[in-house]
Amino acid sequence: MICSLDQLVEKVLSCKKKQKIAVASAQDDNTISAIYRAVNEGFAEGILVGDLSSINETCRKKDIDPSRFSIIGTESDTEAARLAVHLAKTGDADIIMKGLVGTDIFLRAVIDKEKGLLIPGAALAYVGAVEIPSYHKLLFLTDLAVIPFPDMNQKIQMAEYSLEIARTFGIEKPKIALVGASEKVSPHFPNTADYAQMCKMAAEGKFGDCIMDGPLDLFLACDKHSPEIKGVRTPVNGDADILLFPSLESSNPFYKSLMLFAGGEIAGLIRGTTKPVIVMSRSESEKSKYYCIAMSCLMAQN
Amino acid sequence: MVLKSLSDLRKIVAGGPMRKLVLAAAQDQHSLGAVIRAWKDNIIEPILIGDKEGIQNICASNNYDIEGLRIIHEPDMDMAVEMSVKMVSNKQADVLMKGKIGTSTLLKHVLNKEWGLRTGSLLSHFALFEVDTYHKVIAVTDVAMNIAPTLKDKISIINNSVSCLTKLGYVMPKVAVLGAVEMVNESMEATLDAALLSKMNQRDQIKNCIIDGPLAFDNAVSLESAQHKGIRSEVAGDTDLLLMPDIEVGNVLYKSLVFFAKAKVAAVILGARVPIVLTSRSDSEQAKYDSILLSAAASK
Numbered sequence: 251m252i253c254s255l256d257q258l259v260e261k262v263l264s265c266k267k268k269q270k271i272a273v274a275s276a277q278d279d280n281t282i283s284a285i286y287r288a289v290n291e292g293f294a295e296g297i298l299v300g301d302l303s304s305i306n307e308t309c310r311k312k313d314i315d316p317s318r319f320s321i322i323g324t325e326s327d328t329e330a331a332r333l334a335v336h337l338a339k340t341g342d343a344d345i346i347m348k349g350l351v352g353t354d355i356f357l358r359a360v361i362d363k364e365k366g367l368l369i370p371g372a373a374l375a376y377v378g379a380v381e382i383p384s385y386h387k388l389l390f391l392t393d394l395a396v397i398p399f400p401d402m403n404q405k406i407q408m409a410e411y412s413l414e415i416a417r418t419f420g421i422e423k424p425k426i427a428l429v430g431a432s433e434k435v436s437p438h439f440p441n442t443a444d445y446a447q448m449c450k451m452a453a454e455g456k457f458g459d460c461i462m463d464g465p466l467d468l469f470l471a472c473d474k475h476s477p478e479i480k481g482v483r484t485p486v487n488g489d490a491d492i493l494l495f496p497s498l499e500s501s502n503p504f505y506k507s508l509m510l511f512a513g514g515e516i517a518g519l520i521r522g523t524t525k526p527v528i529v530m531s532r533s534e535s536e537k538s539k540y541y542c543i544a545m546s547c548l549m550a551q552n
Numbered sequence: 553m554v555l556k557s558l559s560d561l562r563k564i565v566a567g568g569p570m571r572k573l574v575l576a577a578a579q580d581q582h583s584l585g586a587v588i589r590a591w592k593d594n595i596i597e598p599i600l601i602g603d604k605e606g607i608q609n610i611c612a613s614n615n616y617d618i619e620g621l622r623i624i625h626e627p628d629m630d631m632a633v634e635m636s637v638k639m640v641s642n643k644q645a646d647v648l649m650k651g652k653i654g655t656s657t658l659l660k661h662v663l664n665k666e667w668g669l670r671t672g673s674l675l676s677h678f679a680l681f682e683v684d685t686y687h688k689v690i691a692v693t694d695v696a697m698n699i700a701p702t703l704k705d706k707i708s709i710i711n712n713s714v715s716c717l718t719k720l721g722y723v724m725p726k727v728a729v730l731g732a733v734e735m736v737n738e739s740m741e742a743t744l745d746a747a748l749l750s751k752m753n754q755r756d757q758i759k760n761c762i763i764d765g766p767l768a769f770d771n772a773v774s775l776e777s778a779q780h781k782g783i784r785s786e787v788a789g790d791t792d793l794l795l796m797p798d799i800e801v802g803n804v805l806y807k808s809l810v811f812f813a814k815a816k817v818a819a820v821i822l823g824a825r826v827p828i829v830l831t832s833r834s835d836s837e838q839a840k841y842d843s844i845l846l847s848a849a850a851s852k
Contacts, residue, residue: 384811398732398737430803431699431799431802431804467803467804467807468807469807469811472812479833496800498733499742499801500800500801500805501732501804502768503730503801503805504804504805504808506769506770507805507809507812507813508808508812509770510774511685511686511813511815512808512814514812533777
């Protein structure tokens with residue numbers, strides 16, 4: 251079982267497979283450095299798509315040998331995004347990654363009905379794996395980036411994506427908490443009705459081998475003492491592997507508070523596509539980007 | 553003045569007259585310890601209303617020395633609450649605290665039209681967090697009271713909080729209106745409200761503070777993040793008060809700060825004639841104590 255982001259890297263290395271990563275508008279310091287590190291360690295090949303002179307300039311600035319990558323020149327960010335998607339579509343790339351292109355442009359290319367990578371009928375959702383000093387294991391979070399207010403169908407898919415990833419990390423029977431403000435199903439919180447139905451589906455085996463419960467507040471989900479203090483019986487029992495959030499409004503400040511105030515480190519990727527898609531904000535560190543690459547390689551290997 | 557830590561509240565309390573705190577239905581294991589500790593530390597003068605024998609038994613089994621403590625015997629819980637609230641409305645007490653009764657029972661009496669503690673303002677929850685990784689205390693509202701505040705509610709919530717911060721010594725506190733993103737997005741109502749609140753603040757419709765929003769959490773508390781995004785804002789990276797879009801978001805953030813970031817927290821209900829302390833079983837002993845401290849400091 252993978253219990254930390256460094257163990258994730260070890261696992262990917264031990265598979266001795268190389269994944270081809272196409273980066274759209276790759277002329278970004280942290281992105282190139284992260285890809286270079288993955289290439290050097292032997293689990294990735296980099297296909298850098300974007301402005302040729304900027305890519306070469308960025309490599310020079312970072313003292314990176316550009317001949318270690320395949321580099322394809324494009325005229326615009328839109329073209330770079332489309333080409334990266336095309337490479338994945340045709341099998342020339344296993345993973346695509348956003349570089350210095352805007353998320354809108356990049357995702358538009360990803361979800362294009364004919365030329366994109368979206369699985370028909372699937373929702374795109376971001377699943378993150380966070381390592382937090384104050385938690386006893388990795389915590390998977392969804393959705394962190396795409397769906398502002400997921401409906402029930404989207405929540406079901408978010409659950410499926412995160413369960414698949416948790417299982418790939420070696421957690422046989424993941425515990426998934428459907429996060430709310432309290433443990434009570436209430437008409438004031440429409441999400442809690444979705445949660446109740448999903449738990450019923452889980453009991454019927456819809457989500458495979460897992461433990462699902464919700465609504466649960468964060469304490470009941472993650473604090474081992476909380477179920478007893480509150481007198482609430484829940485099979486998740488303060489030991490959640492996965493937190494599924496009702497909105498981006500709640501998940502976004504949550505994971506950012508972990509990063510900024512609780513010493514958290516995150517890796518993540520977008521699901522709902524035929525190949526893993528990495529979208530990270532420009533401001534993310536090289537290390538975060540590197541972990542994202544490792545996580546996507548793990549998912550591509552399996 | 554800006555609070556660097558929750559213990560700074562001690563300085564505020566030390567400057568003024570002793571505040572009287574009335575504990576409603578005081579036969580409560582979970583609040584008595586903190587109240588007695590605050591009493592011994594000269595932060596408040598408690599008045600315990602409730603079942604005298606129950607109170608004495610709890611104190612005896614915990615070895616609390618209650619010599620000189622004022623206890624009013626009222627075994628009926630509902631009556632005890634009513635008496636407590638009336639004591640506040642008669643200006644015989646400065647702070648109200650919930651003992652062994654449900655929050656809704658307490659609020660029913662607080663909102664009583666005849667002798668309740670209404671001020672015309674909305675009641676709202678206000679919490680102060682001390683986190684090692686932020687350069688000062690950060691206030692967050694509303695994480696526990698208002699489920700889905702409207703724009704009008706949000707104005708009241710800000711006014712309650714700013715008025716409290718002002719009592720704590722803040723001048724023009726910086727208010728960040730939280731969103732999932734820092735852009736106004738027509739499909740996320742919180743970002744629209746944030747834009748309106750910011751503009752209303754510019755036009756002096758909401759006074760005594762500087763409001764900016766929407767700001768995503770990282771922009772609100774990290775100047776580096778804000779600069780990375782090219783956000784120009786007086787508030788970004790230096791937030792004193794963070795306004796939540798709704799309780800679902802607030803609850804998650806509050807618990808994240810307490811559980812994952814190991815924050816110290818103090819909380820109080822604002823908008824009534826006096827601060828109200830509502831602590832729950834899951835609050836630590838220290839959090840209960842700090843909440844009493846906050847309520848005393850905010851009851852000027």
